[in-house]
Amino acid sequence: MTEPRPIIYLDHNATTPVDPRVLAAMLPYFSEVYGNAASIDHEAGHVANQAVERAREQCARAIGARPEEIVFTSGATESDNIALFGVAERYAAKGDHIITCVTEHKAVLDCCQRLEQLGKRVTYLPVDQYGLVDLEAVRKAITPRTVLISIMFANNEIGTIAPVKEIAAIAHEHSVLFHTDAAQAVGHVPVEVEAMQIDLLSFSAHKLYGPKGIGGLYVRRRGPRVKVAPVIYGGGHERGMRSGTLNVPGIVGMGMALELATKEMAAEARRYRAWTSQIYERLQAELGTQNVALNGHPSQRLPHNLNVSLAGIESKSLVVQLKGIAISTGSACTSATVEPSHVILALGYGEQRAHSAIRLGVGRGNTHVEIDTACATIVAGVRRIQKLSATQPAIG
Numbered sequence: 001m002t003e004p005r006p007i008i009y010l011d012h013n014a015t016t017p018v019d020p021r022v023l024a025a026m027l028p029y030f031s032e033v034y035g036n037a038a039s040i041d042h043e044a045g046h047v048a049n050q051a052v053e054r055a056r057e058q059c060a061r062a063i064g065a066r067p068e069e070i071v072f073t074s075g076a077t078e079s080d081n082i083a084l085f086g087v088a089e090r091y092a093a094k095g096d097h098i099i100t101c102v103t104e105h106k107a108v109l110d111c112c113q114r115l116e117q118l119g120k121r122v123t124y125l126p127v128d129q130y131g132l133v134d135l136e137a138v139r140k141a142i143t144p145r146t147v148l149i150s151i152m153f154a155n156n157e158i159g160t161i162a163p164v165k166e167i168a169a170i171a172h173e174h175s176v177l178f179h180t181d182a183a184q185a186v187g188h189v190p191v192e193v194e195a196m197q198i199d200l201l202s203f204s205a206h207k208l209y210g211p212k213g214i215g216g217l218y219v220r221r222r223g224p225r226v227k228v229a230p231v232i233y234g235g236g237h238e239r240g241m242r243s244g245t246l247n248v249p250g251i252v253g254m255g256m257a258l259e260l261a262t263k264e265m266a267a268e269a270r271r272y273r274a275w276t277s278q279i280y281e282r283l284q285a286e287l288g289t290q291n292v293a294l295n296g297h298p299s300q301r302l303p304h305n306l307n308v309s310l311a312g313i314e315s316k317s318l319v320v321q322l323k324g325i326a327i328s329t330g331s332a333c334t335s336a337t338v339e340p341s342h343v344i345l346a347l348g349y350g351e352q353r354a355h356s357a358i359r360l361g362v363g364r365g366n367t368h369v370e371i372d373t374a375c376a377t378i379v380a381g382v383r384r385i386q387k388l389s390a391t392q393p394a395i396g
């Protein structure tokens with residue numbers, strides 16, 4: 001195996017490395033404690049089951065839930081699928097209408113599209129220039145046939161944090177359930193399902209220094225008791241909501257990752273906010289304020305995310321030429337295509353702004369020196385591209 005080149009990794013919104021403390025917690029559950037957590041009649045299965053239940057408590061504690069409200073899944077994509085298809089099916093007798101918003105992750109948007117093909121109706125709310133939905137528009141979109149509102153907690157591209165508590169309150173005034181895709185928020189900003197009155201919430205371990213391929217769905221049990229039809233059928237694991245043998249090492253890792261994230265969140269947020277502000281200010285100082293435009297909300301945003309459009313460049317050409325630095329042009333899941341980001345287009349700016357957007361996500365392994373180096377390298381890269389292109393239009 002060849003050793004990977006050392007890189008300055010600034011793509012923590014796409015995924016994060018597994019924290020060594022998380023890996024250490026997981027390791028015994030591969031070949032020492034290998035029992036099936038459902039086979040509790042013998043010691044091997046019982047011990048695995050105990051580890052799963054400890055992790056369930058850790059996950060619940062991190063979002064202010066009860067352990068029995070956590071359903072383990074393979075990640076936020078699957079959690080979103082269960083929330084949307086599960087509610088649509090289970091509450092079909094009550095109604096056939098879902099409300100979401102145009103800047104959601106594809107994991108929600110593609111479910112909605114499929115639900116439309118299956119005869120459901122979906123309202124896609126627009127957002128303002130910062131990526132926020134209008135609360136009055138949410139209220140107006142509700143009909144007697146609405147069963148679910150699904151609005152993401154924090155956007156994966158621009159970091160804007162939605163007023164979830166207010167949206168949940170509006171949903172509940174009309175006896176509508178509220179789901180939020182919190183893949184980018186959990187472990188990074190405070191998430192409290194009780195205080196925020198969230199009914200269903202998706203999260204994913206690999207966004208918070210846990211392993212890939214494991215996530216969870218919070219499903220409220222009291223006031224109201226929320227029910228979802230399964231998407232995967234089988235042995236009836238996870239109280240029938242998600243069949244399949246549990247990924248014990250992954251679950252143990254996610255529990256540990258969430259415990260660590262909760263403890264370290266406040267200090268990390270301070271550090272990351274300082275770094276993202278520093279990068280933004282330095283890019284503005286060196287490239288000119290008019291050439292660096294922030295995408296997303298100036299203050300209501302994830303501390304570790306920065307998304308800016310840089311005048312006169314195609315972000316794809318910048319990102320691929322930045323040797324030794326990993327940043328992104330948009331959401332990782334859609335960056336295989338050169339379609340302009342649906343999120344930045346939804347903010348109301350033109351395609352040029354979308355095509356010149358870069359996303360930086362700072363994280364646990366970064367240092368001050370790396371942030372400095374990254375700024376200098378990005379600035380040099382932009383200057384190189386600007387020199388090559390004849391025109392340097394300002395951003396509209």
Ligand SMILES: Cc1ncc(COP(=O)(O)O)c(C=O)c1O
Nearest residue numbers: 075076077105107156181183204
């Ligand atoms: C907001 C959001 N939702 C869903 C997902 C998908 O999560 P997972 O990779 O765990 O399926 C992501 C990851 O890119 C995300 O950022």
